[in-house]
Structures are given as C-alpha cells and as structure tokens.
Amino acid sequence: MRLVAFPLIVCCLAACSSEADVRLATPAEIEGDAINAPLLGLKGDATRGEAVFTERAQGHCVLCHAAQQLDTEFQGSVGPDLTLVGARLSEGQVRLRIADAQRLWPETVMPSYYRADGLNQVGDEYRGEPALDAQQIEDLVAYLATLDGEQT
C-alpha cells in the first residue's frame, strides 16, 4: 500500500497551475489522463515503434514491460504486461503515459520520456536511459495500439 495523499495533492496542484504543460518538451494539451492530439501533429509508424520499444539505444521499454506478441528474449516485469494495452487504453492515454508517466504516478520508476527538464527522478540504474523525441513517442503510440488482441 502506497502513501497516495501527498503525491495526489501535488499532482492536482500541478494540473491546475498554468505552468503544468511547461514540463513537456513540446507543449501539448492534456485532457484528463490523456494527450489526445499527436505530438507536433506527427504520424506514428508501428513497425518503427516496435524497434523503439525493444532496442536498448532507443526506448528499451522491454527492460520493464513484456508483450506476448514480441519475440524478444528478455522482457521485464517491473511494469505492467502490455500484451493487451491497445484494448485497455486509448492512444491519447498511452501518449501521456509515455510522455510523462510521473504526472500520473509521481512515485513511479517509469521515466518521463518527453520532459523538457529531463529530471526523471529514477533509480541510478535507469538514469542513462535516453529520452525520446516526438516521432519516437508517436511510433510507440502506433505500435502499442496494435497490441489489442486482434491479429493484424
């Protein structure tokens, strides 16, 4: 059981303040728990997104997440299994979770990949993980949308 009261208050204050969006590398409109519009209006590519998800030099999300659709040998279990994430979350919800997971979960170990300040507050072992650019985020959003339990 986590102490949620304090982070929740901080989160609400941040969400209500006009500075809230300054933390994202490109100001984007946050609606509820989602960023519904693609970052910079870019179109994502699911094939590239799979590479961003698995490659160490890019997002390396498999460090913490697994998806049954992947052949990748090592897949992590620190974060939730993403096998059916495309059925569970909208693209906008996925976009915000990748861009700034810490906005939703201030104590999370998941890095905020699209934060201007680059202050991830993650454990030292993850500190070298690269932040992503808008195109990589959109590619990931397109890829995770395909993980919906339906054959493509």
Ligand code: HEC
């Ligand atoms: C250091 C571990 C770590 C890394 C690396 C990481 N995540 Fe996460 N992720 C988590 C954890 C933990 C959560 C659950 C949030 C929480 O409660 O802290 C999460 C949650 C999520 C969620 C929401 C899942 C749901 O079912 O609600 C998505 C989507 C996600 N991560 C995508 C990604 C993507 C894409 C990447 C790579 C760019 C990534 N994560 C990298 C740890 C990580």
